[in-house]
Amino acid sequence: QQQVKQSPQSLIVQKGGIPIINCAYENTAFDYFPWYQQFPGKGPALLIAIRPDVSEKKEGRFTISFNKSAKQFSLHIMDSQPGDSATYFCAASPAGNNRKLIWGLGTSLAVNP
Amino acid sequence: DAGVTQSPTHLIKTRGQHVTLRCSPISGHKSVSWYQQVLGQGPQFIFQYYEKEERGRGNFPDRFSARQFPNYSSELNVNALLLGDSALYLCASNTGQGIPSREQYFGPGTRLTVT
Numbered sequence: 001q002q003q004v005k006q007s008p009q010s011l012i013v014q015k016g017g018i019p020i021i022n023c024a025y026e027n028t029a030f031d032y033f034p035w036y037q038q039f040p041g042k043g044p045a046l047l048i049a050i051r052p053d054v055s056e057k058k059e060g061r062f063t064i065s066f067n068k069s070a071k072q073f074s075l076h077i078m079d080s081q082p083g084d085s086a087t088y089f090c091a092a093s094p095a096g097n098n099r100k101l102i103w104g105l106g107t108s109l110a111v112n113p
Numbered sequence: 114d115a116g117v118t119q120s121p122t123h124l125i126k127t128r129g130q131h132v133t134l135r136c137s138p139i140s141g142h143k144s145v146s147w148y149q150q151v152l153g154q155g156p157q158f159i160f161q162y163y164e165k166e167e168r169g170r171g172n173f174p175d176r177f178s179a180r181q182f183p184n185y186s187s188e189l190n191v192n193a194l195l196l197g198d199s200a201l202y203l204c205a206s207n208t209g210q211g212i213p214s215r216e217q218y219f220g221p222g223t224r225l226t227v228t
Contacts, residue, residue, distance in 0.1 A: 006155075032215045034215075034216070034217075036219075041221075042221055042222075043117075043203050043219035043220050043221045043222045044156070044203070044219045045219070046216060046217065046218060046219075049215065049216065089155050089156075091155070093215060098161060098168050098169035099144065099146060099161055099168070099169075099207060099214060099215065099217060100146065100158040100161060100169050100171065101146075101148075101156070101158065101205075101217065102158070103155030103156050103157075104155055105154060105155050106153075106154070106155055
């Protein structure tokens with residue numbers, strides 16, 4: 001059972017476009033929602049994260065939108081560049097001392113020049 | 114400052130053997146977590162340690178074990194290796210307490226191939 005459902009599986013955009021990646025969750029105990037970027041052969045790198053008490057967070061060209069009632073959150077990449085081509089993962093973590101992350105299956109993004 | 118470091122980078126083992134993977138967290142971070150990432154999938158949580166004590170364990174068999182040392186580095190041990198253990202093993206560190214502890218920083222991983 002996939003606790004965090006991520007879509008689409010893959011995405012192709014032109015340079016300057018705004019790719020949007022969506023995630024949905026069921027467990028209301030989740031209270032921390034990060035996005036990670038992973039290049040081939042590398043470990044995931046933390047991009048941006050949000051908690052459910054805010055509806056939007058922006059860091060540079062990356063924006064998270066969060067809809068608590070729908071239990072959905074999404075990543076928007078503004079003015080996308082070929083260097084943004086990577087696999088993006090959403091994740092969720094429950095409240096409490098255990099910091100385990102529950103991950104989506106990932107979205108492979110290709111930004112064409 | 115150095116990020117999370119892991120060793121070795123790559124490893125090839127045969128079925129039935131055991132393996133030890135090592136991780137050094139970011140300086141000042143007291144918690145280490147281990148994840149298994151199979152090709153084409155998201156990481157799966159294996160263990161979390163904080164101040165040398167296990168804080169969480171994922172759905173992995175007892176062949177998987179880990180420990181954390183007084184300097185906060187950690188080892189992941191896998192016994193009786195199976196072909197299905199072939200994966201990228203990731204180590205993540207965080208401060209371990211307070212709001213910043215939600216942010217986990219990953220190392221480059223150890224690529225384990227079991228033949």
